[in-house]
Amino acid sequence: MTDPTFTGMDELYRDFILDHYRNPRNSGTLENPDASFEDINPLCGDKIRMDLKLKDGVVTDVKFKGRGCAISQASASLLTEQIKGKTLEEINKIGKEDVLENVGINISAARLKCALLGLKVLKSALALKYLDEPS
Amino acid sequence: MSAILQAHGLSDADVERIRQDFPILNERPHGHKLVFLDSAASSQKPIQVIDAMDDYYRRYHANIHRGVYHISELATEAYEEARASVARFIGTPCAAECIFVRNATEGLNLVAYSWGRTNIKAGDAILVTEMEHHSNLVPWQVLAQQTGATLRFVKVTEDGRLDLRDLDALLDGAKLFAFTAVSNTLGTINPVKELAARARAAGAISVVDACQAVPRMPVDVVDWGADFIAFSAHKMLGPTGIGILWGRKELLDAMPPFLTGGGMIGIVEMTHSTYADVPARFEAGTPAIAEAVGLAAAVRYLEAVGMDRIHQYEMYLAEYALKRLAEVPAVTVYGPSLEHRTGVISMTVGDIHAHDLASILDSEGVCVRAGHHCNQPLMEKLGVPATARASFYLYNTKAEVDALISAIEKAKRIFKIA
Numbered sequence: 001m002t003d004p005t006f007t008g009m010d011e012l013y014r015d016f017i018l019d020h021y022r023n024p025r026n027s028g029t030l031e032n033p034d035a036s037f038e039d040i041n042p043l044c045g046d047k048i049r050m051d052l053k054l055k056d057g058v059v060t061d062v063k064f065k066g067r068g069c070a071i072s073q074a075s076a077s078l079l080t081e082q083i084k085g086k087t088l089e090e091i092n093k094i095g096k097e098d099v100l101e102n103v104g105i106n107i108s109a110a111r112l113k114c115a116l117l118g119l120k121v122l123k124s125a126l127a128l129k130y131l132d133e134p135s
Numbered sequence: 136m137s138a139i140l141q142a143h144g145l146s147d148a149d150v151e152r153i154r155q156d157f158p159i160l161n162e163r164p165h166g167h168k169l170v171f172l173d174s175a176a177s178s179q180k181p182i183q184v185i186d187a188m189d190d191y192y193r194r195y196h197a198n199i200h201r202g203v204y205h206i207s208e209l210a211t212e213a214y215e216e217a218r219a220s221v222a223r224f225i226g227t228p229c230a231a232e233c234i235f236v237r238n239a240t241e242g243l244n245l246v247a248y249s250w251g252r253t254n255i256k257a258g259d260a261i262l263v264t265e266m267e268h269h270s271n272l273v274p275w276q277v278l279a280q281q282t283g284a285t286l287r288f289v290k291v292t293e294d295g296r297l298d299l300r301d302l303d304a305l306l307d308g309a310k311l312f313a314f315t316a317v318s319n320t321l322g323t324i325n326p327v328k329e330l331a332a333r334a335r336a337a338g339a340i341s342v343v344d345a346c347q348a349v350p351r352m353p354v355d356v357v358d359w360g361a362d363f364i365a366f367s368a369h370k371m372l373g374p375t376g377i378g379i380l381w382g383r384k385e386l387l388d389a390m391p392p393f394l395t396g397g398g399m400i401g402i403v404e405m406t407h408s409t410y411a412d413v414p415a416r417f418e419a420g421t422p423a424i425a426e427a428v429g430l431a432a433a434v435r436y437l438e439a440v441g442m443d444r445i446h447q448y449e450m451y452l453a454e455y456a457l458k459r460l461a462e463v464p465a466v467t468v469y470g471p472s473l474e475h476r477t478g479v480i481s482m483t484v485g486d487i488h489a490h491d492l493a494s495i496l497d498s499e500g501v502c503v504r505a506g507h508h509c510n511q512p513l514m515e516k517l518g519v520p521a522t523a524r525a526s527f528y529l530y531n532t533k534a535e536v537d538a539l540i541s542a543i544e545k546a547k548r549i550f551k552i553a
């Protein structure tokens with residue numbers, strides 16, 4: 001994009017983000033999921049639910065359902081693509097930096113919560129399943 | 136509508152002078168002029184308010200009421216003068232009817248706890264509306280839960296107005312009717328006088344959330360005829376941390392305290408105490424003295440400009456904004472037509488989530504609120520997860536409406552919306 005007024009925002013809302021926002025991957029719910037969690041970002045009402053199927057410590061299927069801003073929905077969609085076929089150990093290592101890398105930019109503090117909501121839901125779902133307390 | 140157009144309320148020169156009083160308008164977020172369109176959440180402050188508070192802290196800060204020394208007397212006088220200013224501003228001859236609280240939310244809770252728990256019984260009905268801010272909904276939910284009363288709702292019509300067709304039936308058996316004077320989400324202006332009169336005729340007290348009304352239109356509590364009204368200083372050029380609960384003296388006089396401790400007592404013995412008269416009975420602890428001083432300065436400022444003119448000017452900006460927004464494809468504006476609304480405009484743009492829209496507007500220096508505006512049930516009803524809300528005040532300009540429109544155009548370009 002050549003319009004100089006786009007500085008910053010065009011980097012944030014790149015084509016693949018808009019694509020994941022409008023065509024979320026792994027969208028929907030799973031029947032009898034092995035792990036599931038839903039959470040909201042009360043600030044803006046963003047909502048994400050994630051369902052997971054696991055076999056021998058490996059994520060065999062994942063679906064998510066949500067509503068909210070492009071950042072929260074796209075980053076959740078990207079995350080679901082990233083974790084399919086991954087072991088719990090590998091998923092445990094996914095952190096904030098990885099999500100930001102997925103999204104591809106450094107976002108402002110006000111929007112960080114949006115970007116990280118999917119990861120939070122994922123970790124909570126797995127923690128509920130495998131630990132006593134959600135992390 | 137043309138009548139509104141003819142009466143701008145404030146001339147360009149007036150507004151330019153007003154803008155000089157607001158230091159924050161010189162800020163340049165992201166290198167852009169600050170276009171502040173979020174006054175419904177909290178207004179900016181003129182230098183007169185900032186200076187009055189500064190002067191208080193520099194020259195006469197001391198705790199009030201019990202000090203016999205000079206500066207404590209000055210502080211006490213300033214605090215009580217602030218009460219008198221507010222009383223004059225909302226048209227009550229009785230300053231003691233104005234109780235200083237932390238904000239409107241606390242004022243509404245005061246009524247719910249003190250009047251509510253004394254007067255509401257199991258089986259009574261409490262009537263609210265579907266367009267209430269959470270602050271004028273949750274206290275009544277809690278009151279209903281704790282007393283066994285039932286909550287009833289006045290519905291909101293498709294175009295964002297109160298559906299008053301079954302009001303008499305809803306009021307039948309109701310002890311309290313709580314409603315907002317102006318919706319903070321849809322901008323709807325409600326007929327307070329009529330609603331208060333009908334509540335009274337049905338034997339219910341009326342509690343008016345005046346948060347969005349007092350800052351933007353002339354309010355006369357005698358004319359309104361309600362029983363309680365609550366509003367916050369920070370939305371009317373004043374500081375955060377202080378709000379007002381106005382109540383009819385005879386109701387306040389009969390109410391037990393809400394918070395207890397110093398400042399609100401008559402005689403204290405080890406096991407019991409008597410309580411001070413109104414308003415002190417409802418002002419436990421050291422109050423927000425500097426904030427009261429700032430609020431008084433805000434009231435003087437608004438009075439000097441004139442609430443009639445402020446309201447006219449805001450309507451003028453609202454009309455212009457609605458006209459411009461209507462010209463932008465993919466913009467949906469919520470709420471009623473101009474004659475029933477004020478300069479609080481909720482919108483969505485295509486499939487852009489309100490948060491994304493607000494982020495992009497922010498990158499152009501345009502501040503709007505995004506979200507559910509503490510109005511979740513109403514948003515559910517509208518069927519939108521969140522809206523972006525622009526609200527106007529006396530320091531905004533037509534050029535700022537234009538800036539809003541071009542920032543919306545930018546958001547549409549980024550999201551590739553035709």
Ligand SMILES: Cc1ncc(COP(=O)(O)O)c(C=O)c1O
Binds near residue numbers: 175238239268344
């Ligand atoms: C209509 C309405 N009621 C109540 C409130 C709550 O005001 P405060 O947070 O100052 O108590 C607001 C402010 O957002 C409002 O707009």
